[in-house]
Amino acid sequence: MLNNWPEFLKDAFGAIGALAKDNPKILQGLQTIEGGAESKGALDGKTRELIALAVAVTTRCDTCIAVHASKAVELGASREELLETLAMATALNAGAALVYSSRALDAFDQFAKK
Structure with a gap:
């Protein structure tokens, strides 16, 4: 096991929450961008999450991997x-x-074992 991904995700959300508390506009901006990506259209949610995982891999974002794997x-x-x-x-x-x-x-x- 490379990482305890559920625990990592919990810790990452805690850190992001602290950042958002001190500067809420950062999270608001991201939520605006994500809103456009989450709109219902030609791709279903599962396909969008698989694409997000591929992008997370290529950008080497562990928190993104945890969020989108989950x-x-x-x-x-x-x-x-x-x-x-x-x-x-x-x-x-x-x-x-x-x-x-x-x-x-x-x-x-790890998330599939829950």
Whole structure:
């Protein structure tokens, strides 16, 4: 296990909450941007979360991996779908994405065990 992802996510939300308390406009701005990405359209929520996981891998954002792995599990993503998504991220980002794909897979497996 590379990380305790549920605990990591809890701690990350605590740190982000402290930042948002001291400067609420940061979180408000992000929520505005995320609102556009979450609108219902051609892609379902599960597909959007898998895309978000691929982007999280390529940008090397552990908190993003935890958030979107958790949401992908909640929305019914399968491990096979995740593996195909991670293959695309790896193909587009080569070695760095391969390393972070192992982190996303580790996170996904831990959230799936709940």
